[in-house]
Amino acid sequence: MPRGPVHAFAGGAAGAVVANRLAKNEAPLFQLLETVAGLVGGVHGGLAPDKLEPADTPSHRGPFHSVVGAVISGVAVRRWAPEFLEQYRHDLTALREDAEAETNPLWRLLKWILVLCLHAMVGYGTGFAVGYASHLALDGVLTPSSLPLLTSGF
Ligand SMILES: [Zn+2]
Numbered sequence: 001m002p003r004g005p006v007h008a009f010a011g012g013a014a015g016a017v018v019a020n021r022l023a024k025n026e027a028p029l030f031q032l033l034e035t036v037a038g039l040v041g042g043v044h045g046g047l048a049p050d051k052l053e054p055a056d057t058p059s060h061r062g063p064f065h066s067v068v069g070a071v072i073s074g075v076a077v078r079r080w081a082p083e084f085l086e087q088y089r090h091d092l093t094a095l096r097e098d099a100e101a102e103t104n105p106l107w108r109l110l111k112w113i114l115v116l117c118l119h120a121m122v123g124y125g126t127g128f129a130v131g132y133a134s135h136l137a138l139d140g141v142l143t144p145s146s147l148p149l150l151t152s153g154f
Pocket of ligand 1: 049050055065135139
């Protein structure tokens, strides 16, 4: 079975690439920030399934490693993520314009910090989801026991 470092590497790489592509219309600084956050989120997402269901036995894989869980999550992401991300980026642009127009130096600084945090959050969230998916894909393809339909033994 793939070990932690394999999942961390695959999750980090996949998370960084997808976060970078989703930020392609952002300014270079924000794109870089989302890519780095996607890398970190991808490492965490790639390791998450085995944190939730530690690989201490060959049949450790439960709902967090299941085909049904993956399909439901995939359908939910496909259904709601594009709309959510479009609104999120729209609001983030408005906040950035507000920060640029701010005349009070303290408020300006705080608004810019918020803009950076929100860019990092969307990159991290994207990376985490992609990293988690990469873990299930690796476990499903590279292990003889593959993934259970719903939980261990079923
Ligand atoms: Zn696993």
